[in-house]
Amino acid sequence: MLRLLRACTLPTALLILAAVGAPALSAQGFDDAPAVALKGVPFALTVAGPDEPGPAVPFEIIDARGQVVGNGVVEAQSEAVVDDVVIDGADALPMILAVGGVEEQFDPTLLNGWFSLLPPLLAVLLALIFREVVTALVAGVWLGALAVAGFNPIQATWRMIDTFIVPAVADGSHASIIVFSMLLGGMVGLVSKNGGTMGIVEALAPLASTRRRGKIATWAAGLAIFFDDYANTLIVGNTMRPITDRLKISREKLAYLVDSTAAPVAALVPISTWVGYEISLIADGIGIAEAQNPGNTALVADLTSTSPFLIFIHTIPYLFYPLLALAFVFLTSVMDRDWGPMAAAERRAASGGGLFRPGAQLTMDTESGTMDAKEGAPHRWWNAAAPVLTVILVVLAGLYTTGAASSDDGASLMDIFGAADPFATLLWGSLAGCLVAFALSVGQRILTLNEAIEAWLDGIRAMMIAMIVLTLAWSLGAVTEAVGTASYLAGLLEGSVPLQLMPWLVFVTAAAMAFATGTSWGTMAILIPLVIPLTVTLGGAADFAGGAHYSVLLGSISSVLAGAIFGDHCSPISDTTVLSSTASACDHVDHVRTQLPYALLVAAVSMLLGDIGTAYGLPNIVALLGGVLVLWAFLRFRGVRVSEPESR
Incomplete structure (x- = not known):
């Protein structure tokens, strides 16, 4: 699944009203009031105090019917947030803010909640129908911009560029991913031109001698790079593709x-860039649950005495979708069986019909010949292995050093990795890999300096289509934030729900949210602080520490993460989905179409045996083993072998 949204989304707000980073205060009044509000869905309004030093001033927000929507006191040179503002009809608009003798009008575009689903759904449907992702993403972004612009089509076109696309590129986290991806593409261009890629292929040929062994090797490489999903995707895809x-x-x-x-590996291993973030969200959820149950001293004592890290460790056996997804990847590889659109793609490739569909729009250009090895270049495997290992080692060292600098003395390795700066370390690693590749290419006189620079630039050029798709995907994610898609979906959890169905409902809601917004971390940020208090209120913390209902709480927490990863796997606008297509030089829509049936199958088994089964008392180990057995049986009796049987 967008790293910016992962860190910034608020669970109680429909719209984020502050700019990224420390917001600059405006004159007293509404601070960056939202352009869109959803009918009946709560959101937050931010009120800015006076610019000049002075006493705090009272304020009131009054709707057009004369009803007071919110009130309070705002300090000078500060802000006050009014949560849970609800607009139930157009007659409530415009609203007036009265603060310190100043009045300001607030008149957003009012939409029904279902409209917030249309921009991502339009993009997804157009991409799947026409198999062309750029136009589909532009259409989704423009539809959201149309709402932001008050349904003025000309203004919507300008807002698409200046409000969504340019900020998506300008954001520091996004820029880091773009530069990291392009540097890694440049490194791939260098090691391809100096013969290192062909050296890797020839060196591994005796080991990866069959299709089955090649797929198992790719799966094993994915498990080995566990510390970050972005690094995993780009390194494994680019290394194993030849x-x-x-x-x-x-x-x-x-x-x-x-x-x-x-993503499944990064989410499961306690030493990764994911885990510290997840634990912080669990701690927030526990704090909210404590605040909502002040009279239940026994429950509060249980919550207070339970470590968020311990809860995370306990949730790992309940992460059914990530665990079964990894198992299914292994099963399809070792059994060499596929089904659905993937079987058709594998049959085409195995029969010599092409590694990709005729007419496919590859997200990385590997067919132009610019990345072929230079004629006469030696095929030395270490010319490719050394830069790749440099990237891995520098990233690992960077994660440790930046995390240690932000952690207390004596912090655990998991805490250190959780506090690390992944964006800076990815940049360091990719740059170091480029420098090593340059040194090996020029130092051995395989390439001249000019040839090395040209090969590096060819690798960067090959990434351009992917960077356009990634930027548009981020822009569509910003659109879903602006029109309140995530908050509308989160509202599905607020009704009365049977306790045993909480894990299942949480999984479905998280999946829908991640699919529509393209962000797994943003989904977790919204749902975990909402799900923990809700489950506790429904009785999910009864007999808290290992008691009868503790599995429901664990299942609900793990279902947020599992559902977010599942939705992320299915979503064409997810950054990790785009990067997977990029690293594999695959048509992005073809990747989504072929992966979707596999993800749906694993999700169905995960929900039935895992989320629902364990909530009704099925031991989680039985659910996991049963899930693996069901997936094996499905492949055995419904899957097809698309190539001739191979010797093991």
Whole structure:
């Protein structure tokens, strides 16, 4: 699944009203009031105090019917947030803010909640129908901009550029991912031109000698790079692609192998860039649950005495979708069986019909010949292995050093990785890999300096389509934030729900939210602080520490993460989905189409045996083993072998 939204989304607000970073205060009044509000869905309004030093001033927000929507006191040179503002009809607009003798009008575009789903759904449907992702994403962004612009089509066109696309590129986190991806593309261009890529292929040929072994090797490489999903996706895809190409494994299958190991591994291993973030959200949820149950001293004592880290460790066996997704990747590889659109893609590749569909729009250009090895260049595997290992080691060292600098003395390795700066370390690693590749290419006189620079630039140029798709995906994510898609979906959890169905409902809601917004971290940020107090209120913390209902609480928390990863895997606007297509040089829509049936199958088994089964008392180990057995049986009796049987 967008790293910016992962860190910034608020669970109680429909719209984020402050700019990224420390917001600059405006004159007293509404601070960056939202352009869109959803009928009946609560959101937050931010009131800015006077610019000049002085006493605090009272304020009131009054709707057009004369009803007071919110009130309070705002300090000078500060802000006050009014949560849970609800507009139930157009007759309530415009609203007036009266603060310190100043009045300001607030008149957003009022929409029904279902409209917030239309921009992402339009993009998804157009992409799947026409198999062209750029136009589909532009259409989704423009539809959201149309609402922001008050349904003025001309203004919507300008807002699409200046409000969504340019800020998506200008954001520091996004820029880091773009630069990291392009530097890694440049490194791939260098190691391809100096013969290192062909050296890797020739060195691994005796080991990855069959399609089955090639797929298992790709799965194993995905497990090995566990510390970050972005690094996993780009390193494994770019490293294994020449090998899987030689073995006639389709680009769609490679993209699936890459995508379905990256996020699940990073989410499961306690030493990764994901875990610290997840634990902080669990701690927030526990704090909210404590605040909502002040009279229940026994419950508060249980909540206070339970470590968020311990809760996370306890949730790992309940992360059914990530665990079964990894198992299914292994099963499809070792059994060499596929079904649905993936089987058709594999049959095409195995029979010599092409590694990708005729007419496919590859997100990385590997067919122009600009990245072929220089004629006469030696095929030395270490010329590719050394830069790749440099990237991995520098990133790991960077994660440790930046995390240690932000952690207290004696912090655990998991806490250190959780506090690390992943964006800076990814940049360091990719730059170091480029420098090593340059040194090896020029130092051995395989390439001249000019040839090395040209090869590096060819690698960067090959990434341009992917960067356009990624930027548009981020822009569509910003659109979903502006029109309140996530908050509308989060409202589905606020009704009365049977306790045993909480994990299942949470999984479905998280999946829908991640699918529509393209962000797994943003989904977690919204739902975890909402789900924990709700589950506790419904009785999910009864007999808290290992008691009868503790599994429901664990299932609900883990279902947020699992559902977010599932929705992220299915979503064409997810950044990790785009990067998987990029690293595999696969048509992005073809990747989504072929991976979707696999993700849906694993999700169905996860919900039935995992989320629902364990909530009604099924031991989680039985649910996991049963899930693996069901997936094996499905492949055995419904899957097809698309190539001749191979010797093991």
